[in-house]
Amino acid sequence: MSSHREAPEISTDPVADSTDLYAFVSPDCPGTVTLIANYIPLEGPAGGPNFYAFGDEVLYEIHVDNDADAEPDLTFQFRFKTELADPDTFLYNTGPITSLNSPNWNRRQTYRVTQVKNGKSTVLADGLSCPPCNIGPLSTPNYASLAQAAVHQLSGNIKVFAGQRAEGFYVDLGSIFDLANLRPFQNLHNQFGMNVFSHPAPGVNATAQLNVHSIAIQVPIGDLLWGSPHGKVTDQGSVIGVWTTASRQRAHVWDTHKHKNVWSGPFHQVSRLANPLVNEVLIPLGQKDFWNTQPPRNDKVFASHYAQPELAGLLPVLYPGVFPNLAKLVAAKTARADLEAILLTGIPTGVVPGFQNFTGGVQADMLRLNTAIPASHSPNILGLIGGDPAGFPNGRRVFDDVVTVELRAIAGVTVPLVDKTFTPDAAAGLITDGLTPSSVPSGYLSTFPYLGVPYGGFETPSS
Amino acid sequence: MPPEIHADQSQPPASLSRRSLLRGAAGVGAVSVAAAAGAGTIFAAAGSANAATDAHADAVTDTAAHPAGDEPLVVYLRDAATGEFEVFHGTRQVRVRDRKLAVQLLNQVR
Numbered sequence: 001m002s003s004h005r006e007a008p009e010i011s012t013d014p015v016a017d018s019t020d021l022y023a024f025v026s027p028d029c030p031g032t033v034t035l036i037a038n039y040i041p042l043e044g045p046a047g048g049p050n051f052y053a054f055g056d057e058v059l060y061e062i063h064v065d066n067d068a069d070a071e072p073d074l075t076f077q078f079r080f081k082t083e084l085a086d087p088d089t090f091l092y093n094t095g096p097i098t099s100l101n102s103p104n105w106n107r108r109q110t111y112r113v114t115q116v117k118n119g120k121s122t123v124l125a126d127g128l129s130c131p132p133c134n135i136g137p138l139s140t141p142n143y144a145s146l147a148q149a150a151v152h153q154l155s156g157n158i159k160v161f162a163g164q165r166a167e168g169f170y171v172d173l174g175s176i177f178d179l180a181n182l183r184p185f186q187n188l189h190n191q192f193g194m195n196v197f198s199h200p201a202p203g204v205n206a207t208a209q210l211n212v213h214s215i216a217i218q219v220p221i222g223d224l225l226w227g228s229p230h231g232k233v234t235d236q237g238s239v240i241g242v243w244t245t246a247s248r249q250r251a252h253v254w255d256t257h258k259h260k261n262v263w264s265g266p267f268h269q270v271s272r273l274a275n276p277l278v279n280e281v282l283i284p285l286g287q288k289d290f291w292n293t294q295p296p297r298n299d300k301v302f303a304s305h306y307a308q309p310e311l312a313g314l315l316p317v318l319y320p321g322v323f324p325n326l327a328k329l330v331a332a333k334t335a336r337a338d339l340e341a342i343l344l345t346g347i348p349t350g351v352v353p354g355f356q357n358f359t360g361g362v363q364a365d366m367l368r369l370n371t372a373i374p375a376s377h378s379p380n381i382l383g384l385i386g387g388d389p390a391g392f393p394n395g396r397r398v399f400d401d402v403v404t405v406e407l408r409a410i411a412g413v414t415v416p417l418v419d420k421t422f423t424p425d426a427a428a429g430l431i432t433d434g435l436t437p438s439s440v441p442s443g444y445l446s447t448f449p450y451l452g453v454p455y456g457g458f459e460t461p462s463s
Numbered sequence: 464m465p466p467e468i469h470a471d472q473s474q475p476p477a478s479l480s481r482r483s484l485l486r487g488a489a490g491v492g493a494v495s496v497a498a499a500a501g502a503g504t505i506f507a508a509a510g511s512a513n514a515a516t517d518a519h520a521d522a523v524t525d526t527a528a529h530p531a532g533d534e535p536l537v538v539y540l541r542d543a544a545t546g547e548f549e550v551f552h553g554t555r556q557v558r559v560r561d562r563k564l565a566v567q568l569l570n571q572v573r
Contacts (some may be wrong), residue, residue, distance in 0.1 A: 251537035251551040264537045265551030 001171050002276040002402065004041030007288030010112050010271050014040050016246040018273040019212055020169050023367050023387045023395040026218055028377035028447050032157070033224060035062050035076075036216040036398070036449065037244035037273070043164070043211040046457035047093050050162065051133035052213060053109050054080040057263045058246050060215055065241040066225050070297040070364035074224060075116040075372035078162060078215050080130070082109050093132070093139050100129040100149050108132065111162050113154070113217070125333075128152050130163040134211070136458025144453045150408050152449060159218040159448050163209050166442035166452035168398045169276075172433040173206035180311070182407075184434040185427075188319050203434025207442055209460045215244075216449035221371045233372045234349060234422075241346075241366030242395075243274035243296055269293050274367045275343050275393070276402040282309050294362035299344060303363050306343055307335040312410050315431075322427045326412045329422065338414040342393050347384075351417050355389045371397030381437060385413060398450045399440075404432040540565055 004019045005011040022036040037060065043052045052062070059079065063072035073155060086094070095104035112126040131150040134143045151161045175183045179192070183204065186197040228237025250265035271292050273279070282305045283291045316327035341347050344460050346358040346368040357368040376390040381401040383391025385408065392400040408414075411428035437444065442452030537551040546562030 249551070249554065250549075250556060251535075251539060253535065253537055255535070262535045264535045264553065265549075265556045266554050 003273045003278075006280040006293055008285065009289040010292055012070060013248075013270065015053075016058045016248060016271050017041055018244050018246060020276060021242065021244050021273045021367055021396065022398055022450075023240070023369045023422055024397045025221075025369070025371060025373065025390065025395075026448070029218065030374060031222075032218050032220050033240075033369065033371055034216065034218045034449070034450065035064075035242060036214055036451065037062050037068060038165070038167075038169075038207050038212045038451075040213045042207070043167075043213070045129075045134065045209065045455040045460040046120065047133075048135065049090055050107075051092055051135065052211070053082060053107075053133075054078075054111070054130070054162065054215075055246075056080050056082050056109075057261070058248060059267050061247070062217065062247045063243050063245065064224055065296075065359070065364075065366060066237070066239075066241070067227060068236060068241075068360035068362065070241065070295070070299075070359070070362045070366065073117070076124075076217055077114040077116060077121075078111055079114070080109050080111045080162070082107065085191065086341070092135065096138060097132050097135075097140050097146065100131065100146070105132055109225055113160055114239070124156075124158065125152065125154050126278070128160065128162070133164045134454040134456040136456050138457070138458075143456065147453065156223065157220050158223075159216075161214065161216045161449040163213065165214040165449065165453045166212045167207040167212045168440055168442075168444060168451045169207060170205045170401075170435045170437065170439045171207060171403050172203040172435060174204060175433060176403075180314060182431065182433050185319065185322075186386045188322055190318055190320055200411060201434075203432070203439070205435050205439035208439060209455050210212065211454040212451075213439045214342075214451055215450060216451075218448050225371065231372055232455040233354065233370060234356065235372065236258070236356075236360075238372040239346060239359055239368055239370050240247055241274075241296070241359050241364065241368050243272055243366050245269050246271040269295075272296075274365045276396065277406050278306075278343060278365055279340070281311055281406070282306055296366050297362060299365050300363045303340065303344065306339050307337075308333065309336065309339065310412050312336070312412075319427070323411060323425045325423055325425045326428065327414060329415065336415070339360040339409060342409065342414065343403055347393075347417070352384065352389070355384065357392070357394050359461070367396055368393070385409070398444050399437040401432075401436065407431045407433070540568065543569060 004022045010017045015071040018037060018039055019041045021039040024034055026032045026034045040052050041362050062076045065071060066073045092107050093104050094106060097105045104362060109130040110127050113124040115122045115124050130152055130302050131147040132140055134140055140146060150163055151159060153159055175181050181189050183201040186201060187199055215289055224240050225237060227234045231236035247267035247269045249263040250268045252261055252263055257261045279291050283302060312326060313330045316323040343365060344363040347356055348358040349356040357370045359368055373389050373394060376388050380386030380388035381399055382405055383400050384394055385405055391397055392405055408428055408431055410426040411431050413428045415422040444450055471545035476507055534553050539549045541547050541549055543565050546560055548559040550557050
């Protein structure tokens with residue numbers, strides 16, 4: 001998955017487990033950038049009576065670097081508080097929830113947004129309501145409008161939303177984790193000699209009926225950039241690097257008198273996410289939780305995993321004869337400068353005509369967005385490799401097909417960016433898990449917070 | 464020998480001593496002590512009747528520096544051999560080195 005349950009330790013702590021990060025110039029609100037950090041992977045919509053919520057003890061942050069040093073220049077912090085109106089009922093709600101102040105809503109959550117800029121913390125808002133989870137037609141009628149009421153307009157033309165959304169990341173988990181047996185190419189897989197599949201098959205979206213919890217903030221571009229010249233695509237000052245982290249206090253004890261966990265000590269980072277699938281696919285199991293605890297500026301220590309991705313070596317083995325040129329590249333132990341540029345430094349000027357999202361020589365896993373590139377009127381879900389510079393890896397939009405983009409990049413389709421003599425295998429330009437945004441039943445919204453209305457517990461799974 | 468407070472910790476408590484650690488351990492409901500001895504071995508001393516009793520006896524003799532607030536104080540013995548403790552309170556952390564206290568606490572839970 002993008003970053004769902006990607007590391008052993010964080011997989012046991014879902015509320016602190018970041019799943020996806022998005023950063024894009026808002027298509028309906030030019031002059032702003034939308035940042036979305038998703039947490040809590042694979043939420044079953046019917047998961048009551050304790051429906052999913054953010055962790056009250058977790059410090060959620062979205063960081064922005066705007067001067068190419070992989071240090072946060074601007075951070076938005078989100079802290080949540082759960083309130084239980086009536087502890088004497090087992091019910092999440094005692095009647096229909098028709099508004100965010102409904103007395104029928106028993107267990108609700110509010111949050112505080114703090115901006116940290118140049119070391120100075122400013123509370124932007126407090127006591128903001130999250131929407132309830134989407135329970136069903138009797139409990140949460142008119143859910144879409146109920147949730148939309150939880151889009152809060154703050155001063156300074158900032159919008160925020162924090163709450164449940166439909167999972168917008170589409171991926172065929174079943175095939176990928178069954179030894180990378182991509183269904184559209186399963187007949188070409190070596191199948192370990194078992195000859196189970198003789199024909200290709202369409203992909204299956206494993207997240208099609210699952211929800212997630214989103215923290216979304218829309219900010220004027222000018223608030224994210226300052227100092228360096230910016231406004232033109234060629235200006236390095238137009239590029240921001242974004243990542244999200246979740247932190248917990250270091251000490252954790254079960255209090256037998258309060259019947260709950262108590263936490264103490266300084267906050268310590270336990271989860272981070274920028275580019276999709278990096279910790280999932282590139283970082284080895286023994287280092288994943290360590291990777292989660294590190295700031296991007298330290299990513300040089302992981303650079304070998306970007307330069308020599310394990311999956312690039314596996315593809316020619318799992319699909320015999322399909323990736324001969326990739327096999328030669330791997331055998332030659334050629335460092336993948338293309339992947340290092342895309343994921344660790346950004347793409348410099350002169351590599352892709354009219355495009356750059358370079359942030360300098362500091363190797364750091366950040367989602368880099370050139371804010372001078374406007375939103376596309378006719379987006380291509382393959383982003384930059386599909387000829388659409390407004391999409392991944394120039395930031396990431398909610399509908400971008402990052403699985404296919406990264407599969408193709410690892411298979412060698414982006415090597416010619418740094419080595420014109422390399423000819424990618426024909427399959428490298430075709431490989432996919434077979435999904436598109438149409439694989440997401442909820443669809444997406446055209447306005448903030450862009451991710452679709454969450455699946456309801458009553459309706460999902462449908463009979 | 465006074466406990467050693469590491470220089471890399473900002474704002475150490477004014478009076479971190481064996482006495483104050485034990486006084487903290489005596490708090491009811493809001494205090495836990497976790498101790499680790501040897502690789503992979505972790506055992507909790509919270510709720511140890513003897514430890515609580517002795518610590519309380521120590522506490523009542525000195526009320527000058529009572530732990531502030533109602534937040535939990537958590538003490539983690541990260542290296543029994545050297546007596547290196549990490550003490551957590553609120554959002555702060557200090558390191559204390561006191562081998563004698565480590566031995567004393569470990570004896571309480573054995």
